[in-house]
Amino acid sequence: MNLQLFFSPIDLPENLANNSVGAQIQFLTHENFKIKNCDLALIGLTDHRGAEQSQNEVEAVEKIREKFYRLKKGIGRYRIGDLGNLKSGESLEDTHARVREICEYLLGLKIVPILIGGTQDLSFGQYQAYEALPELVTLLNVDAMLDLEASGAENSTFLDKILTYTPNYLFSYNHLGHQSYLVAQDHLAVLDKLYFEAMRLGEIREHYLEVEPLVRMANLMTFDITAIRSADAPGNLKAQPFGLSGEEACQICWYAGMNEKLSSISISEYSPALDDQHAKTASVIATMLWYFVEGYYNRKDSGKFETGEYTKYVVSQEGTDDTMIFYKSKATDKWWMLVTFGDKHSQKAYLPCSYKDYTNATHGDLPDRWIKAQAKLI
Template identity: 35%
Template sequence: MEIDFLAPLSQDLLDQIKNLDQHSLGAKTLFHSERSGLPDLENVHVAIFGVKDNRRAVRKSETPEFSQLRRNFYRLFPGNWRVNIADLGDVEAGATVDDTYFAVQQIVESLIKKDILPVILGGSQDLIYAQYRAYDKLDQMVNLVNIDSKFDLGDADKAITSESYVGKIVVDQPYNLFNYSALGYQTYFNSQEEIELMERLFFEAYRLGEVTADIAAMEPVFRNANLVGMDLNAIDSGSMNSAYFNSPNGFNGREICALARYAGISDKVSSFGVYEYQNNLGDLANTLVAQIIWYFVEGVNYRTNENTISAKKEFIRYQVPIEDEVLVFFKSPVSGRWWIEIPFLDHVNTKLKRHTLLPCTEEDYLEACNQVIPERWYKAKRKNEV
């Protein structure tokens, strides 16, 4: 582990956590302290760390400090979990933002290689770029899900900001991105040019109303994700009770926690970031963010490990003739979840092999039986052909 990049938690904070209830999360978490150093990560499943850098935020604010958030999180009680948690402390802002990116990239990559799931507390949302770059050496194409009111595509020829980083992810080498899914976008925050660009790139975009009308329909989107980022600005200002988050529309507390749980329960998701945290948040907002992290860990605990070869051998296979295609669906007898097979072409980069099954819903199967091709299947197939 890159210990040089990580500053320990303050002793004052650790003393406060030590005085929490003996059954709380604080009593069951391993901490990076100045006295003991980094904890042993041998049996750790989830590792939390903060990133104190927001220099590329569009809206300037103080450097984030996560003590209050940690106090609110560690006072919560775990469920009947088998998940072991470690808090690795914080990445201090580097001499340059690129130095911060490098530190985050190295830490996330190292944790993923250890089969430990990093939970990143940000800082401005451009840090997703560093989170994504951690997959450069992992020999796989990746799917990014972003819970945000904006697409954050931006101009790839200009410098990265907290609202302009996805374009860089798309064009910068090495090319790892297979799919980008934006959940909860609000049309009036995004230009028609960006909306049309999302269509041309065969990316997925789900409007806020579409997501809130059927939260459960978003589960397959997360099931196909490798990394997930969440902009706290996607939450409505009433739920955050903060002047900084000034949009009257957005996800409420229950909805955002449900999305976090879907991210956690996905067997594929190997990193999760919560961004745009602010120091001036009150106790209500800090409690909500703490509960978002709690629900993500709850989801991790209930993973079914269906993304294995042995598990897939037990899937029930269904064939549906439609137009000039035969769509092949699979259903898990354990969880009841559905997948659809994507016919990748032989010449495609071998990194794509693990994406041959696309998560879907039972409704997708039923619509296919009525001769309606699922839109997600169509976009994935077209992405493979171009």
């Protein structure tokens, strides 16, 4: 694929310190650029037609890049490529198709697309890129709202397209950070009926350790910065006084980066015209990207559960011959539960979980996510 046909070149950063993130980046316009030498690929999205109001999204990705490239490099050898800004299509649907094509190409090369800018409906193209893959996928959406509205702008209705898309390769849709007074109860009922998981803002505050397994389930993540409170991220058309803190948003991105299954991420809905004079929101997004990259280069779990890398725990179910099996990583202390299904339970799925799920099982309580997984797999 000739990537330069799809992307508009960007102004290369100047006067970067040798130990900065930007000094480690490979740019598509460099003569010796080779996409196969990249682990991660940064993609700017500038199409804003999915929003109710037009915004200067080119400025948005420029602001984010400016902040990101001046951060200090973390651990490991960075292999990050910046492809530039994806050229928008003649229609919004054309842009969705281009996002899909580029992400599909990168996923085929085992390269993680990092999409920044644009409206969140562009993550529909991100999701479509997984259609050709053999396994079912789990999508994690971090958003203060649930974009299942019957009418309105594309970025407030696009989730219905994902949930009803054919062919159906969506194993689970998980939602993180919604605020109850911004979400219709019948929309939450839809998620519950489909055995999907949703964790509202208050639950995050009360049980923050339960966030990590939810993130670890995901194959792809989309993050609408409306989920971040306006004090930390004012540059958003629907900014809310309550929400995740900037630190919590970075923690979620750290979890996402460390998730060996997660193979693409998008961060959307930044409006620089609404940001403060210091471009605070761009700084928060840049730091989120930094934590995602750091998490990626700290991946440690192999997923080889029947090896000495994991401790196996067998929990008996009182009054029956049934057992539940849990695994704990010796490297990271993370937990998984085994779910069997199919003919004579011959097929296996290893579901991320928490220590709380394990302790609940030891007291005879089946974990809720185990029940939901069984319901989806039957």
